[in-house]
Amino acid sequence: xxxxxxxxxxxxxxxxxxxGTSLGATLVATFYPIFKFLVPPQIAESTESSVVAAKVSxxxxxxxxxxxxxxxxxxxxKTPTGEIRAFSxxxxxxxxxxxxxxxxxxxxxxxxxxxxxxxxxxxxxxPPRPLEQFTVNVRxxxxxxxxx
Amino acid sequence: xxxxxxxxxxxxxxxxxxxxxLAQKKEVPLHRHSLWYYFGGMTLFLFFIQVGTxxxxxxxxxxxxxxxxxxxxxxxxxxxxxWLIRSIHSWSANLMIATMFIHMFSAFLMKAYRPPRxxxxxxxxxxxxxxxxFGFSGYLLPWNKLAFFATKVGTDIAGVVPGxxxxxxxxxxxxxxxxxxxxxxxxxxHVAVLPALITAILFIHLLLVQRQxxxxxxxxxxxxxxxxxxxxxxxxxxxxxxxxALGALAALSAIFPWELGEKADPFASAPAGIKPEWFFMFxxxxxxxxxxxxxxxxxxxxxxxxxxxxxLFWFLVPFLDRKTAQGxxxxxxxxxxxxxxxxxxxxxIIGYTQ
Numbered sequence: 264x265x266x267x268x269x270x271x272x273x274x275x276x277x278x279x280x281x282x283g284t285s286l287g288a289t290l291v292a293t294f295y296p297i298f299k300f301l302v303p304p305q306i307a308e309s310t311e312s313s314v315v316a317a318k319v320s321x322x323x324x325x326x327x328x329x330x331x332x333x334x335x336x337x338x339x340x341k342t343p344t345g346e347i348r349a350f351s352x353x354x355x356x357x358x359x360x361x362x363x364x365x366x367x368x369x370x371x372x373x374x375x376x377x378x379x380x381x382x383x384x385x386x387x388x389x390p391p392r393p394l395e396q397f398t399v400n401v402r403x404x405x406x407x408x409x410x411x
Numbered sequence: 412x413x414x415x416x417x418x419x420x421x422x423x424x425x426x427x428x429x430x431x432x433l434a435q436k437k438e439v440p441l442h443r444h445s446l447w448y449y450f451g452g453m454t455l456f457l458f459f460i461q462v463g464t465x466x467x468x469x470x471x472x473x474x475x476x477x478x479x480x481x482x483x484x485x486x487x488x489x490x491x492x493x494w495l496i497r498s499i500h501s502w503s504a505n506l507m508i509a510t511m512f513i514h515m516f517s518a519f520l521m522k523a524y525r526p527p528r529x530x531x532x533x534x535x536x537x538x539x540x541x542x543x544x545f546g547f548s549g550y551l552l553p554w555n556k557l558a559f560f561a562t563k564v565g566t567d568i569a570g571v572v573p574g575x576x577x578x579x580x581x582x583x584x585x586x587x588x589x590x591x592x593x594x595x596x597x598x599x600x601h602v603a604v605l606p607a608l609i610t611a612i613l614f615i616h617l618l619l620v621q622r623q624x625x626x627x628x629x630x631x632x633x634x635x636x637x638x639x640x641x642x643x644x645x646x647x648x649x650x651x652x653x654x655x656a657l658g659a660l661a662a663l664s665a666i667f668p669w670e671l672g673e674k675a676d677p678f679a680s681a682p683a684g685i686k687p688e689w690f691f692m693f694x695x696x697x698x699x700x701x702x703x704x705x706x707x708x709x710x711x712x713x714x715x716x717x718x719x720x721x722x723l724f725w726f727l728v729p730f731l732d733r734k735t736a737q738g739x740x741x742x743x744x745x746x747x748x749x750x751x752x753x754x755x756x757x758x759x760i761i762g763y764t765q
Contacts, residue, residue, distance in 0.1 A: 302582065303582070303584075303586045303592065329679065329680060331678050334588060334677075335588070336679075352680070354681075356711065357563070357564045357568060357698075357711065358563045358564060358567040359563060359564060359685075360560070360678075360680045361680060362681070372681060373680070373681040373682060373683045373684065373685050374560060374681050375695075375698060376699060385703065388699075388703070389699065389701065389702070391703045391704055391710065391711070
């Protein structure tokens, strides 16, 4: 009679465990790079903090103009009284690009009929927040728009 | 060498007997609701048209922000019959979605999802999602203004999904903004990922229909119904419908070639009168009616969650409609179907008349 003690792990258990973890590791090693591949890399945001947006002479009172602020559109509004203001042109509702309406003297988004007043405040329709406002400086004929 | 010799030769090697048996066995019940049996096959036919015209368009289309718009313009103006192939692709896409909706609502109202056909309904629901994804991704490919903003709005809506929104938005856009990277990605979805998915799910959907035969409305179940052989009788009727559809497509494309619009410009305002595709109109209109803030939550978040919950409900209908499953009349679900139909049609009409 051979002495038999029941080991904690039978050979079969050990092999099953070995197979299972190997299979799991193989799956993880396969799908991890695929998943990472699908996530687009972060491209460094252009750190432009100020931009020459337009010329004073080309803006009539009661009009607006879209300008490029890095990779995003901004909007300059010249009020009927001649004051110049600048906002982000991205609607706070669902990301469309807004435009200035001379008739209503409001900033209007065509996508879902959202409206902002000349101070960028959301006054009608679905937008949940006011438009982000930028600082405006006039240097000679140049309108310089900056963040913060 | 006559036909039967060839048939025998093939049969000895491939064993076609089961197929022959299936073709001879398949029957279609005839009753006053039989008309609705045509719309599934009609959707399938229009899908075949999409595959054919889509492959043709691939020969000239260039998937990049610099070239996409110009390449579609080239197809529409320079390529011989290019206007026809692209217009058929666009028209067929729209008609396919229309016939799919008809097919879906008729299946719903005739309670075709009841046991043992729950999987058929679920595979159909998946097909609905895939087909809408086809529509959404294909819409961007011409890279025109309307498509650009539609994609901005659509992906932004995906971005408000709680928890995974941010990931989803960047995954769909290929970055933080809608750019050429988004176009490349959507092209990949439209011509590779979605076709592979739809092939698999469609195969299951059709296999289940062959396995279980045609469903009859509960009101007619157990009654002695006239039956028609599928091969050749009903198949010929199906083909007649397909021929009419082909004629309609050709006529629509010739009389109303599909517009291309203006090239997308990331630094232009959204054009006045911008509208989504008609099959998203009811959602778009609903979003317009939701106030900006409902308590502390943005209205759009609530809208998206409501649509998500509605979609889940629709998906799980076979398991929620207990009465039908037990063979009892289920008026409640009929009413739900009709309310939903009225809501979709009503909101769409409001969207176009405002």
